[in-house]
Amino acid sequence: MIRVAIFEDNKLMRNAYEAICNGTPGLMCCGAFADTDDVSFKIKKTQPDVVLMDIEMPGKDGVSTTPYIIKHFPEVKILIQTVFDNDDKIFAAICAGASGYILKSTTPARMVEAIEQVHDGGSPMTPYIASRVLKLFQQFAPPFKDAEENYALSVREKEILALMTGGHGLPAIAEKIFVSYETVRTHVKRIYKKLHVASASAAVVKAIREKLV
């Protein structure tokens, strides 16, 4: 039996959600509130497994309340709900630790599904949100290189590039790898040619951005 607490300022919606929960086997509404005042008390009192949180509410809204709940009741899963799915607030909510993000326009059946999914540790979200999250995710992970764009750096060159990325100057690198300063310079020049850059800064930026190190 999944215990659901509802935070939703619109009375009609609130009652509807409550009805949906109580009308679904395996679900149970343990509380329905119009605001997030005293949220700590409300959670403690109702012991929900899942919190259905409206993101647009008067006073303290869902975004600011979410981190608070996560912090004090880490075992509670939070399912954010909104009428819009194009707001940057969603990122705040997701970063705050919300488990899922659905639209109010989803069908009751889907909503129930979403509640069950967050309870099982999943993260239901709209395709739009998913897509934005993926985009950002890909920014952090990306560039796959095929031979060509691997710039064909030799082991030694990669090693030196890594040291440069570590903030070392060329003389320091020479000492570190027990090679003459001029040799390091030779390698560095070749690195620049291969990376199509003309300075140490540009080289390290490329190295980091494209995860050559």
Added chain:
Amino acid sequence: MIRVAIFEDNKLMRNAYEAICNGTPGLMCCGAFADTDDVSFKIKKTQPDVVLMDIEMPGKDGVSTTPYIIKHFPEVKILIQTVFDNDDKIFAAICAGASGYILKSTTPARMVEAIEQVHDGGSPMTPYIASRVLKLFQQFAPPFKDAEENYALSVREKEILALMTGGHGLPAIAEKIFVSYETVRTHVKRIYKKLHVASASAAVVKAIREKLV
């Protein structure tokens, strides 16, 4: 009309997918292949809007093929499909630029939905995948900085640091922001002091790593 190309080694499945696509108004299977050999040619020939890609295939599998397709046919959306949803391959696929990720066990109706969603720019995925993506996302997103770690760079300094990170040399920066070379140097020197570094490379590395730009 959404054109779908199918890559799937199992003949039964392949035919089933083809049937589903062709049996759905608005969808159309423009090609069904058992392997990713000559993928470039196959894509060019069939002109798909969406590629349905099995991640587990003999020979060159979906993971390695995805980045290639993205690279050479950026307008093609790729929907990854697998029997497992707990493999780290999914991350490789997502990072490679896949638009969505679904299970083979999803119903045909859902699959069609997913195809339509990726075509519309969405990113359908299973709740489990979504949850793992969110987790990772949350790890990267909130490096909240407070004054101390902001190094108290002025706007001008940040601007110059950004330009340095862009690979520009100091003389080039001076031209770009219409101030004298010496002024840029003065700013740069102060940036170094504030960041506790002693070279352009070290500065840009720090800038990127700590997201100061």
Added chain:
DNA sequence: AGTACAATACCCCAATCGGGCGATTTTTTT
């Protein structure tokens, strides 16, 4: 045996950089 490549090393030269110093003028804050 010959070729190709990586790694090593050195030379020269002009440009740039890093560090230290001081200075003026806005802008912002107090």
Added chain:
DNA sequence: AAAAAAATCGCCCGATTGGGGTATTGTACT
């Protein structure tokens, strides 16, 4: 109005860099 911070410009010096050469060695592949 006074003080603080930010932005601007300049000069000096020595070290480092970027770009151009050339050359030797060892290893790997043919």
